[in-house]
Amino acid sequence: MTTAIQTLPTTAIELQPYGINTAGERQRAVVSSAPEPDDLLEASVLADAQVPDGGYGWVVISACALVTWWFVGASYTWGVLQAALVAQGKSSSTLAFVGSLCPACISIFAVPNARLIRVLGARIIAFLGIFLLGLGSILSGFAEESIAGLFLTWGVIGGIxxxxxxxxxxxxxxxxxxxxxxxxxxxxxxxxxIGGSVNSFILNALIESVGIAWTFRVLGFMILSTGLPAAYFIKERTVIRPTKFVEWRLFKDLRFAVLFATGAIGTFPLLVPAFFLPLYNNSLGLPSSAGAGLVAAFNFSSAIGRLSCGLACDKLGSVNTLVLSLLLSALSIFVLWPVSSSIGSLIAFVIINGSANGGFFSTMPTVVGNVFGSARVSVAMGMIVSGWVGGYLLGAPIAGYILDASGGESGGIGAYRPAIFYAGTMATAAAVLAAIVRIKVDRKLTKTV
Structure with a gap:
């Protein structure tokens, strides 16, 4: 297949750069027919060769960051909402399922969502995503008395x-x-x-002033009023369509298979600190404002971790960074959290674990993009993220059930330790798998990958 951009045969890919040309006009990549696997590989190489590394990309990054402010910030502040609902007499383990279902939908719908982006485009999908996220929060304000209602509104609608x-x-x-x-x-x-950090204080203040129902509704309106304008600025540089929902042959690549397993196991402990820190705070006898502060500190540290790990990916290599973030997560859970009996030691745990936790999320897309190319990143990422469903859906609830079996919130901080050790074990297993990717699978994964 020739690499000429304008004169490819009709059975091949006609790919044009989507950047800023000398006339200042944007161009789109066009595909004349469904690419075969080898064509898609060449398209990926060609698309990566034309990446501008800037330009309108910074506008897209800013818009994506604001969208992430809301969907990550909402999921990671569920612990603040959960603590208020537990105070009304609801079960923490059941509520953890509600909170877990929302991010679990990331995995449940990962593969079809990757296809939808190919068909409808990133901007339309961003609009739809923000609308459903805001709608789910608003409707939760009318369903806060019902666990089933919260499952449907916050869990399913907001989760999609x-x-x-x-x-x-x-x-x-x-x-x-x-x-x-x-x-x-x-x-x-x-x-x-950053969204999770700021939202923690906002939600706690709203709960104390207007109650949990209106807190859900105000959150939804804030999501819609700022998220929808941001979605407008998100657009693709290249369009390569159509592709398969799943490329099963990727599992023949040992790198992909082990990365898939790393994510599948590594997501089990990720939501445990964010969901249970407010309850742990209450067990220490601290006020609810301190719990909100801990969640805020966790999310702010997560932001620092996401940014610093992103920079480390470019300097140290994305796979190396993934190993380090998972290892730091495991060590902080095993070493610091079990002995955190004061606000000082708990803050130390929150800062270190939050940074490592955030690093996982910013590093994994970089690993996938570097290894499999920008043209295949949506398919490969969709497949890998689909493996996270177990960890997202069951990771925090399992910790909740272990906590209940160990004495519950009234059992003191000692009752939390079995759940803490469970989370630490899963983080350690994920770190080992990531190390296998780095050491055993492909020794060429150095600074460029």
């Missing part, structure tokens, strides 16, 4: 919106950045950490 937003911000930046791909993804996901 979250899944659409996640896929947009995970695959679009790779089309604009290559050498700076790590820092670009770091900025996008740092938006989620």
């Amino acid at each position: 919106g979250t899944s659409l937003c996640f896929m947009v911000v995970s695959v679009t930046p790779a089309q604009y950045f290559k050498a700076k791909r790590g820092i670009a993804n770091g900025i996008v996901y740092a938006g989620g950490g």
Whole structure:
């Protein structure tokens, strides 16, 4: 297949750059027919060769960061909402399922969402995602008395919106950045950490002033009023369509198979600290404002981790950075959290674990984009993220059930330790798998990957 851009045969890919030409006009990549696997590979190489590493890409990054502010910030502040609902007499383990279902939808719908982006485009999907996320929060304000209602509104409607937003911000930046791909993804996901930090204080203040029902509604209106304008600025640089929902042959690549397993296991402990820190805070006898502060500190640290790990991806290599972030997560859970019996030691845990936690999210899209190319990143990312469903859906609830079996919130901080050790074990297993990717699978994964 020839690499000429304008004179390819009709059975091949006609790919044009989508950047800023000398006339200042944007161009779109056009595909004349469905590419065969080898054509798609060549398209990926060609698309990556034309990446501008800047330009309108920074506008897209800013818009994606604001979208991430809301869908990550909402998921990671569920602990604040959960603590208020537990005070009304609801079960923490059941509520953890509600909170987990929202991000679990990222995995449940990952593969079809990757296809939807190909068919409808990133901007339309971003609009739809933000609308459903905001709608789910508003409707939750009318369903806060009912666990089933919260499952439907926050868990399903908001979860579908979250899944659409996640896929947009995970695959679009790779089309604009290559050498700076790590820092670009770091900025996008740092938006989620900062959003979670700010939202923690906002939600706690709203709960105390207007109650939990109106807190849900106000949150939804804030999502719609700022997220929809941001979605307008998200657009693709290249369009390569159509492709298969799933490329099963990727599992023949050992790198892909182990990365898939790393994500599948590594997501089990990720939501445990964010969901249970407010309850742990209450067990220490601290006020609810301190719990909100801990969640805010966790999310702010997550933002720092997402940004610094994005930069580290470009300097140290994305796979190396993934290993380090998972290892730091495991060590902080095993070493710091079990002995955190005061606000000082708990803050130390929150800062370290939050940074490592955020690093996972900003690093994984960079790993996938670097290894499999920007033209295939939506398919590969969709497949890998689909493996996260177990960790997203069951990770925090399992910790909740372990906590209940160990004495519950009234059992003191000692009752939390079995759940903490469960989370630490899963983080350690994920770190080992990531190390296998780095050491055993492909020794060429150095600074460029």
